[in-house]
Amino acid sequence: xxxxxxxxFAVICVAGAISxxxxxxxxxxxxxxxxxxxxxxxxxxxxxxxxxxxxQLIVYAGAIMVLFVFVIMLLNAGAxxxxxxxxxxxxxxxxxxxVVAGVLMYTLAGHTAAGQDQLAxxxxxxxxxxxGRSLFREFLLPxxxxxxxxxxxxxxxxxxxxxxxxxxxxxxxxxxxxxxDLLQLAGTHGSAAGARERRRAEHRMRxxxxxx
Amino acid sequence: MPLSQYIxxxxxxxxxxxxxLLTACAYVVLAERKLIARxxxxxxxxxxxxxxxxxxxxxxxxxxxxxxxxxxxxYKPLYIDAPMLSLTLALTAIAVIPxxxxxxxxxxxxxxxxxxxxIALLIILGLTSVGVYGIALAGWASNSKYSLxxxxxxxxxxxxxxxxxxxxxxxxxxGAGSFSLREIVNSQAGWHWNLWYRxxxxxxxxxxxxAFAETNRVPFDLPEAETELVAGYHTxxxxxxxxxxxxxxxANMFTVACLATLLFLGGWDxxxxxxxxxxxxxxVLWFVxxxxxxxxxxxxxxGTLPRFRYDQLMAFGWKFLLPLAxxxxxxxxxxxxxxx
Numbered sequence: 364x365x366x367x368x369x370x371x372f373a374v375i376c377v378a379g380a381i382s383x384x385x386x387x388x389x390x391x392x393x394x395x396x397x398x399x400x401x402x403x404x405x406x407x408x409x410x411x412x413x414x415x416x417x418x419q420l421i422v423y424a425g426a427i428m429v430l431f432v433f434v435i436m437l438l439n440a441g442a443x444x445x446x447x448x449x450x451x452x453x454x455x456x457x458x459x460x461x462v463v464a465g466v467l468m469y470t471l472a473g474h475t476a477a478g479q480d481q482l483a484x485x486x487x488x489x490x491x492x493x494x495g496r497s498l499f500r501e502f503l504l505p506x507x508x509x510x511x512x513x514x515x516x517x518x519x520x521x522x523x524x525x526x527x528x529x530x531x532x533x534x535x536x537x538x539x540x541x542x543x544d545l546l547q548l549a550g551t552h553g554s555a556a557g558a559r560e561r562r563r564a565e566h567r568m569r570x571x572x573x574x575x
Numbered sequence: 576m577p578l579s580q581y582i583x584x585x586x587x588x589x590x591x592x593x594x595x596l597l598t599a600c601a602y603v604v605l606a607e608r609k610l611i612a613r614x615x616x617x618x619x620x621x622x623x624x625x626x627x628x629x630x631x632x633x634x635x636x637x638x639x640x641x642x643x644x645x646x647x648x649x650y651k652p653l654y655i656d657a658p659m660l661s662l663t664l665a666l667t668a669i670a671v672i673p674x675x676x677x678x679x680x681x682x683x684x685x686x687x688x689x690x691x692x693x694i695a696l697l698i699i700l701g702l703t704s705v706g707v708y709g710i711a712l713a714g715w716a717s718n719s720k721y722s723l724x725x726x727x728x729x730x731x732x733x734x735x736x737x738x739x740x741x742x743x744x745x746x747x748x749x750g751a752g753s754f755s756l757r758e759i760v761n762s763q764a765g766w767h768w769n770l771w772y773r774x775x776x777x778x779x780x781x782x783x784x785x786a787f788a789e790t791n792r793v794p795f796d797l798p799e800a801e802t803e804l805v806a807g808y809h810t811x812x813x814x815x816x817x818x819x820x821x822x823x824x825x826a827n828m829f830t831v832a833c834l835a836t837l838l839f840l841g842g843w844d845x846x847x848x849x850x851x852x853x854x855x856x857x858x859v860l861w862f863v864x865x866x867x868x869x870x871x872x873x874x875x876x877x878g879t880l881p882r883f884r885y886d887q888l889m890a891f892g893w894k895f896l897l898p899l900a901x902x903x904x905x906x907x908x909x910x911x912x913x914x915x
Binding site: 390 | 578650652653692693694697698700701703704705707708711712715723727730734754
């Protein structure tokens with residue numbers, strides 16, 4: 364049953380990953396990535412790492428992907444256009460992919476020295492108790508340093524996204540002629556009869572600006 | 576026990592739990608309408624059946640028989656999937672909530688919980704986190720500005736208050752020492768409820784506020800208030816899809832009420848006496864009574880308080896609840912570290 368569940372969720376994971384690349388609309392790609400994250404969480408669960416599975420769901424699928432989805436929603440990225448594709452990419456990419464996949468599968472199937480080390484399921488850091496203990500004993504320094512790193516990232520984001528107020532208009536002394544024109548403008552606001560007065564006053568102000 | 580027996584018991588438990596939950600959601604709607612009506616000095620539904628008891632049936636029939644409109648401008652795949660996602664995640668949380676001790680039928684000892692996992696609390700938090708998608712995608716797929724704004728506000732509100740929710744539960748976890756809900760309830764046995772015995776009243780307050788905001792209920796229901804954004808993220812939805820959002824909201828309310836009972840009020844802890852069958856039924860009765868108490872508090876607050884403006888809402892979550900929850904963790908750890 365373990366193998367059956369593993370195969371089922373691995374197939375879902377790979378299908379999600381292929382769909383992520385093959386979809387045209389970015390929101391479908393984001394949702395495929397959420398499917399991949401979810402099935403990865405189940406695979407972690409099958410390996411006995413229950414805390415990591417739950418945290419994968421909460422942090423990756425529940426927070427980081429929400430960020431992705433927000434960005435796609437707000438930037439209104441539409442469906443992508445299909446170009447004709449590159450023949451060089453096909454010629455180099457497909458054989459390269461087959462070679463890399465072959466090497467990986469050969470290694471993981473245990474035929475080389477690197478693939479021989481195996482652990483029993485649930486042997487290391489499964490329950491939250493074990494993870495908590497190791498975080499505060501062996502891995503205390505990396506834990507604290509990582510939190511400071513995240514703090515620096517947050518501060519950088521806040522700095523970059525800061526609201527820049529518009530520059531304050533410069534204030535200068537007004538001479539009496541300009542003051543008279545301004546008052547005339549204000550006084551004739553909205554009346555049709557004052558339209559000519561307004562035009563004359565604005566013309567005078569503009570001339571004054573030019574000669575300044 | 577053999578696999579087939581395990582699956583059979585699990586299926587029976589799921590069927591019972593779903594039936595009870597869905598019926599309870601329908602009748603909580605009726606209870607809300609009647610209680611709010613009484614608070615507003617009117618009667619509420621009284622026509623359909625005695626005291627309006629068949630009103631949920633009439634409502635359900637109406638939702639099923641109503642014409643299912645799909646506007647032409649929506650993004651169809653997500654428009655149809657979003658309410659399904661919302662409802663599925665809301666109903667899944669009942670899988671890890673225990674309602675009583677074990678029951679012995681024949682030779683099998685069946686715990687009154689669909690699955691007893693040792694990370695149950697994390698699973699519920701995870702389902703809450705992923706539940707944001709139903710709302711975010713519904714608003715975006717509706718392709719309308721009110722829906723998009725409403726869903727953005729609702730999503731931002733939900734992810735902000737998730738933090739306060741999670742942090743308020745850490746005080747409880749420190750006291751119980753496990754994420755398993757059954758363990759947490761067992762650690763409160765004998766009237767050692769987390770509310771007073773472990774001093775988690777501040778955490779209880781923060782949890783209640785954060786839970787109100789998570790379920791988008793008054794006073795935090797700006798994203799779906801009619802006077803604000805037409806109806807927020809479910810503006811463009813009609814009939815069965817709207818009913819799915821509706822039931823999802825009430826199912827979330829139930830999950831929150833059950834969690835509050837399990838974590839702070841001792842779960843099924845209460846006076847137990849009498850013959851063997853009564854000793855199994857009585858804890859379930861206490862649990863149900865406490866959950867009903869929380870639902871009543873939900874409805875009571877809806878009938879009483881005005882709603883927060885959006886910036887007040889966000890400021891409340893980030894600048895008040897979050898530091899309060901952190902202070903609670905600090906003080907709880909200090910007390911336990913110094914006295915244990």
